[in-house]
Amino acid sequence: MESYRVEPGHEVRLAESDPRDSTAFDGDKTAGKARTKELNRRLEALQEVLYAEGKHKVLVVLQAMDTGGKDGTIRHVFDGTNPQGVKVASFKKPTPEELAHDYLWRVHAHTPARGEITIFNRSHYEDVLVVRVHDLVPPDVWGRRYEHINAFEKTLADEGTTIIKFFLHISKAEQAARLQARLDTPHKQWKFSTGDLTERALWDDYMAAYGAALAQTSTPWAPWYVVPADRKWYRNLVISQALVDLLESLDMRYPEPEESLDTVVIT
Ligand code: ATP
Ligand code: MG
16 A cells, blocks of 8 residues: 555656556455455454554545545545444535635644544645646745645644544546536436536646645655545555554553453342
8 A cells, every 4th residue: 555655755647547446355256355355354453453442543535526526535434433423524625704704724623632543525725726727826825835734734643643644536537427417317317417528627727736735745743645546445445455454553551451350249
């Protein structure tokens, strides 16, 4: 999985990383899915200890183009985890109140507390992505945000938050197929938004904005992973594995039980 991690300071050329890649399982969907199931159970157990121990805070950032699979990732990767300890914060177009504050204001409020995993479905990165692509603020304003973001994430990390960030990398052709499926399938039509076509037309600008963001904000304390995401099973596998590896590295333990429990008699 480490091959998908963006090394700090390295240039990112998204055009050269294959969204259909499935190297780790050599295209073997059946074996890949079986492995993901095992990882699901592992993640379930790790999340329980995380919650019980109440010590670590874990932030998972998901970014992707429309139809990139953020929702599917949340449903599949966190399948079986305890909703009491796993939160999702979705960041949409800012409200007037949010816009009246600095761009990190709405974000900070949703960062995880001890014992929690919080998943950001979109995030503060929109402020250097859609904002940059659509010139919502001048270049000198978004241009300094990479530095803010690194400092913000460093603050969270220094204060005990473990951060991992995934860019779900789909191809433009795969997006076309997924948008078409939304159009053609009655129970998926609610997901279709003509606005997605406007963003799709700006694909190259988005790839440039993502490339810059990934290169400038993959840090030792908050690394980015470029996840090949055209194949959903492989996307789920890569993310599950990276999360299990991360949580295992935290060396978590259940709290010590009260003393002399062996003498307790329940009448
Ligand atoms: P879905 O899979 O349901 O389409 P979504 O994350 O695309 O999920 P939408 O409501 O379709 O949700 O889109 C949210 C929109 O809000 C995106 O187009 C995103 O770029 C935009 N957005 C998020 N944050 C900001 C921001 N800070 N400034 C401007 N636009 C933003
Ligand atoms: Mg959308």
